[in-house]
């Protein structure tokens with residue numbers, strides 16, 4: 283006797299329901315929900331495979347598995363089923379053939395740079411970069427005999443003009459870029475012939491921009507940020523052609539910055555809600571950028587979605603939404619910046635971005651406190667510059683909190 287009606291109904295194959303097939307549904311927000319379900323099983327949440335190693339079915343198979351970049355059941359530093367599910371999801375989202383996950387965004391960035399370039403090679407990079415990438419290019423690359431030329435990434439033709447035919451191995455860009463949301467024209471960058479082109483698109487996940495659509499060879503993300511989206515996974519990822527990812531794999535397994543299965547699981551969990559999170563954060567960031575633009579204590583607001591952004595037309599061409607990051611300058615300089623971060627009540631003072639909580643940083647007194655005023659200026663940071671990563675709180679609350687903090691920080695000057 284059946285314990286309950288319906289018990290055992292799954293055994294009736296005439297009523298089988300097909301698993302979803304992402305083919306034909308190409309919007310990144312849809313792929314974020316469907317992609318990376320490699321097991322083909324009935325579970326909807328990702329499975330965690332913490333195992334470091336796997337039983338080898340035969341010696342011959344073991345030899346083949348050890349050298350196969352696509353093998354995920356040999357040894358976890360080479361590949362892992364949970365990590366591979368995240369990699370497959372990212373490749374689908376980016377419109378790429380393959381992807382490789384890393385232990386952090388810097389793991390991904392350093393693998394691209396040191397895995398592709400050798401002594402005697404030349405790199406063209408933009409001046410506006412994440413500080414870790416900047417330091418790697420400026421201080422570490424010369425130690426390995428890799429020559430780097432920095433250009434202004436917002437200047438038309440600047441990357442191409444700096445390429446040395448036959449010597450430039452890599453052109454490295456970031457868009458939107460730290461710290462002032464400068465943009466790089468991806469169409470122009472993608473048209474450069476000769477060197478490989480890599481773009482760090484951490485500020486614009488695939489719901490917003492897909493660099494490979496513009497002829498870029500490698501798209502890089504710190505998935506610690508918006509892709510993971512919950513401040514609970516330290517993770518990086520690089521997407522591109524199968525051939526390029528295989529050649530990065532050969533360096534990555536020696537570099538050893540492989541993604542942890544637990545972080546990959548959280549990353550995959552985060553991806554499922556990418557579309558709605560980006561929409562909410564973009565909407566609130568625009569609302570906030572507009573509100574702060576009209577504030578008497580705010581000298582300037584930088585947000586790609588504002589008509590006042592010098593590259594707003596480019597932003598409209600290559601960004602589906604304008605993202606959750608913005609920067610603004612408080613009139614009143616350093617003192618106002620410090621007062622601002624002390625006055626926020628909803629926003630939290632912390633580095634990183636793309637998570638559920640709205641975060642603010644006053645660069646001049648924290649991350650860049652060691653720099654002189656002229657070094658700060660060269661880095662695009664004013665004494666009163668605040669960077670905001672808009673979270674998932676209600677937009678009205680975020681605007682009220684930051685407006686109130688700006689009132690308090692600049693009360694004496696307006």
Ligand SMILES: *Cc1c(COP(=O)(O)O)cnc(C)c1O
Pocket residue numbers: 386387388389391412414415456460482484485504505506507516517518
């Ligand atoms: C945070 C960040 C990185 C580094 O990522 P980690 O995961 O912290 O190593 C690289 N690029 C950009 C644009 C970032 O914001």
